[in-house]
Amino acid sequence: MNSFRFRPTFPISWQALFSLLIFGFMYLPILVLTIYSFNDSRYSTVWKGFTWKWYQSLLQDSRILTALTNSLIVAVVAVAIAAVIGTLMAVGLAKYHFFGKRVYQGVAYLPLIIPDIAIAVATLVFLAAVAIPLSGGLIHLSLGTIIAAHVVFCLAYIALVVSTRLTDLDPHLEEAALDLGATPAQALLQVLLPELMPAIVAGCLLAFVLSLDDFLIASFTAGGGAATLPMEIFSRIRTGVKPDINALSVILILSSGFLFALAEYLRYRSEKKRFE
């Protein structure tokens, strides 16, 4: 059925072989890190036998653990804030027409295209020149400022995913709820929100991963204060190749693979429910 008429009936085409090669290219670095994370040698090209010691030293490394905690705090708080105001924004933009809507939209989706480094620089300059003096020094460069900066791009990604879903939705559903006597707030919370939930969750996961991965914006807005995991990794990569970083990569890859599988499972389940 799905074979091409003008394609020879070989089960294996050059495209398939080529793709297999590229799959190898995509997974090669991950494979290399995994193998070396169990290598007993410090100089990783020679295999000197299996060991867990890099994992053990990692789990006793308080700087890594603090950085991981910081990263998780930043990601959870930024995503939570962005989920609420980003969903409201996406719904508001879909529902209402107002003067300056296109400008608002343009600004909201700007973080998707402006390079991270420019956002990072701008935020640092703003904090140093306006926010910190205005607050009388109440604002410090620390986790709070990283979160405030992360909300901006998390917002853009969550709103993008939610608004894609909104265009597929039946607009009459909410109208029907309103006709049947629901208040606008009830219609939003009890009718629209459940329909949007899969998109919100998907957007949150995407934003969560991006927040955990962000190095530039965090370094510019953290000041000398708290370091996030990418900042800690960066400073270690700079000082040389260390096998415990391999172990860290493997743990991170496994956990993000798990998150990814979870996200896909949730998406699959919600889609199945939708078509039942």
Place this chain on the structure above:
Amino acid sequence: MATHFPSLAPESESKTSPAWLQPLLMLAPAGIWLVLMLVIPTLLIFQLSLVPGIRPGQVVNPSGLDNYFRIFQPDYWPVLLRSLSFSLGTTFFCLLLGFPVAYWIALMVPKRWQNLVLLAFVLPLWTSSLLRSYAWITILRPTGLLNSALTSLGLPPLDILNREPAVLIGMTYSLLPYMVLILYASLEKLDRRLLEAAADLGATPRQAFWKITVPQSLTGIAAGGLLVFITCMGDFVNPEVLGGASSMTIARLVYNQFLGATQNWGFGSALSMLLILIVSIAIALLLKYGDRSGAGGV
């Protein structure tokens, strides 16, 4: 009779009177956040870019465009050219490697496996980009995996870590999944009847490919190329981790002006504005020339 529904009157009142309240409640929180954390900051770096030689806390008379002239002095030409060539080179390689993969997934993998194969392909995206770059150090360094393989085959070792080829490999590796995702989305919509018609009318597969598949996926090619290009222009991690001292790019220069040893916020702001300008030009070009195929919704 209205007393039967005491709750209805105040409610319908609250529904009608503040017509502006609901939109405001929905759009103001994000709007305020964006103005504070994105709009004002961008205006500020524009202002700062017009102030020459400023260090944190230093007050200098603003005198215009010096920072912008400085970018185009011969000292910085190699940096600009290197940034551009990394971006163009990566876009080329991503297209070259990504197109066959996207084509295979969209047109040759059975429908029910497509999502799974695509997910497997983009899974590495979910890992830390720093660690993925770092992994390439292990592969590319003088005593690394690549050279062990080469020497065991009797070939001379390559010294590419801390040079341009390593950056190109790292960038291509990081952006290939995005390219494949976008190309897949556009190839998946391809009208297969046209391919069949072409075959019926005697076109060779090569002719059908160049006259039907490529023109129909031009929007996807342009969108994917643009995404790769602008991401590479602003990429800091790959040049920094894999490029060594000789691979200075715009993004690294910006970083050094703020967090590195150089500390010249005015010059750094001008460089950031240049990055934003290049990205805007790339997008404007796409909107102008990509619009014909109906992607006008942006």
